[in-house]
Amino acid sequence: MADDPFFFCSKDSFLIKAPKKSPLALRMVVLVFAMVCGVYICSICLKQIGIRTNPGFLNVEVIERPCPGPNIEPWEIPYVHYPKPITYSRVECKCNPVRYFAILSMQRSGSGWFETLLNNHTNISSNGEIFSVKVRRSNVSTITETLDKIYNLDWLSSASKNECAAAVGLKWMLNQGVMQHHEEIVEYFKTRGVSAIFLFRRNLLRRMVSILANSYDREVKPLNGTHKSHVHSPRRDTS
Numbered sequence: 595m596a597d598d599p600f601f602f603c604s605k606d607s608f609l610i611k612a613p614k615k616s617p618l619a620l621r622m623v624v625l626v627f628a629m630v631c632g633v634y635i636c637s638i639c640l641k642q643i644g645i646r647t648n649p650g651f652l653n654v655e656v657i658e659r660p661c662p663g664p665n666i667e668p669w670e671i672p673y674v675h676y677p678k679p680i681t682y683s684r685v686e687c688k689c690n691p692v693r694y695f696a697i698l699s700m701q702r703s704g705s706g707w708f709e710t711l712l713n714n715h716t717n718i719s720s721n722g723e724i725f726s727v728k729v730r731r732s733n734v735s736t737i738t739e740t741l742d743k744i745y746n747l748d749w750l751s752s753a754s755k756n757e758c759a760a761a762v763g764l765k766w767m768l769n770q771g772v773m774q775h776h777e778e779i780v781e782y783f784k785t786r787g788v789s790a791i792f793l794f795r796r797n798l799l800r801r802m803v804s805i806l807a808n809s810y811d812r813e814v815k816p817l818n819g820t821h822k823s824h825v826h827s828p829r830r831d832t833s
């Protein structure tokens with residue numbers, strides 16, 4: 595008799611255990627299923643977030659990168675640039691190619707007049723004798739810094755055009771540091787793709803006359819106000 599209840603009990607416990615085991619397994623299955631579902635949903639969510647943020651990056655890239663190549667000869671490509679000024683944005687003209695130039699000349703050679711003609715164009719900006727200021731030409735690094743600023747369209751002068759400038763440059767007299775640092779300057783022009791425009795007066799006599807006239811003006815005018823360069827006089831010679 596003592597055996598019997600024990601047996602019954604053990605049988606009972608076995609019987610109870612058996613149905614108990616399957617809910618546990620089921621629970622495990624449900625738990626695993628829920629986990630898999632959770633992971634799946636999470637991955638889809640992440641993917642959607644990824645898709646939602648990616649177009650932003652893509653758009654930026656699409657806007658930033660492909661400026662359609664301008665219709666130019668292959669040899670011209672090194673001379674065409676797309677500067678990104680720090681101080682403002684070139685907005686709708688950021689894909690307008692910009693050419694860099696430097697007018698290398700000597701005083702009283704008609705470079706002022708030439709520059710006036712250039713600046714008459716709405717898209718050309720020639721910034722004048724930037725290097726007449728001694729500090730800017732004191733050494734190669736200050737020269738490079740100044741040139742970088744000009745060619746990045748960050749140099750703001752009266753000649754600066756809007757963000758649609760298509761050519762930018764300066765007037766540079768040979769005695770304003772060009773001859774002292776000519777090797778570095780040539781190297782800079784080569785690597786940055788700057789076109790050098792040499793402007794010399796063919797008629798040296800006229801240049802001498804102009805120098806004399808200018809120095810006469812300079813000596814006379816200071817008695818009554820500021821010196822005005824002898825450029826805008828009505829009887830300007832035209833050779």
Ligand SMILES: *[C@@H]1O[C@H](CO)[C@@H](O)[C@H](O)[C@H]1NC(C)=O
Pocket residue numbers: 714
């Ligand atoms: C540019 O040149 C043209 C033709 O010579 C002249 O009519 C015009 O007034 C000039 N514009 C400026 C801003 O100097």
Ligand SMILES: *[C@@H]1O[C@H](CO)[C@@H](O)[C@H](O)[C@H]1NC(C)=O
Pocket residue numbers: 729732733735736
């Ligand atoms: C270049 O000149 C500037 C200004 O005169 C000075 O501050 C700078 O230290 C100089 N740099 C070198 C490399 O000589």
Ligand SMILES: *[C@@H]1O[C@H](CO)[C@@H](O)[C@H](O)[C@H]1NC(C)=O
Pocket residue numbers: 690716717756758759760
């Ligand atoms: C010249 O400038 C005008 C606006 O001032 C702009 O619409 C035009 O695209 C520019 N042209 C070039 C060749 O950059």
Ligand SMILES: *[C@@H]1O[C@H](CO)[C@@H](O)[C@H](O)[C@H]1NC(C)=O
Pocket residue numbers: 818819
């Ligand atoms: C000095 O300049 C003023 C105008 O700036 C002018 O009216 C005056 O006639 C000038 N005087 C002489 C002596 O040139």
